[in-house]
Amino acid sequence: MNDSGFVSHCLELLSPLGRTSSRRMFGGHALYIDDLCMALIIQDTLYLKTDDASRPLFERAGCRPFTYAGKRDEVHVMSYYTAPEEAMESPAEMTPWARRALGAAVAARAKAPKKKAAAAKAPASKVAAKKVVARKAPARKAVASKPAAKKTAKP
Template sequence: MDALTDLCVELLSPLGPVRTRAMFGGRGFYVDGLFMALIANGEFFLKTDDTTRERFIAAGCRPFSFDTKDGDRIVMSYFSAPEEALESPPLMLPWARLAFEAALRAANAKVKKKPSAAAVAKRAAQSAPDKSAAKQPAAQKKAARTRRP
């Protein structure tokens, strides 16, 4: 790992064991299996949501964004960490907690989402026994009985 990744692991470690993974030319950071931070273009970003975003904006943090091949700008729900928070784990802790809470809310929202009616119907169709296959052996037996001399 590089020095920035090592520093960010140390900064997030008060939350628990930190796991990192290479992704999109940067690094993703996970605590308790929740994706809560990333490094992109040499900068550390923390997960935000509607509940936490304003705190990051008020602290002067910038959103993570990138340009697509089509020239569109995509703004993600990750904001740069406040400069002073990068100095020590105790200074990062309140920001890391906000990011972890946002990641937890996002994970819970995915679990609570009900599947669409089309998805339910598709699953039901896939799990229903194939009636034609079940009847096939019986039909073959009947045909065999009618052919006997």
């Protein structure tokens, strides 16, 4: 299945939960339900958002976490796990897993610092204005100037 075909398939699987959309991100796609990011597609693999409550269910189902290598060869594990293979077959099979992912995304948004959440709601121009740091102009050195020579009118 090609890249856009797989994205469309995943959006269809998630559609019973609300309005679905996708955006390209980090060489893959982020999937949204009603503008809330709750899944990723990386290399034709669907990863669903997890939290402390849902993670054990994903692990028992044999799902794997999304990991990536950092700059110094350290492995970073994110809070996204593969969807169970059987859930990839139909929206009905995906719905309980997608509900868990959506719940984890809602919980993560609720835990987000208020400052970050306020910046996300503010128009881009206001956010940019907050990031501008006012700086004083450097003080200029006083330069002694010679008095201007008086011109005298010649008769």
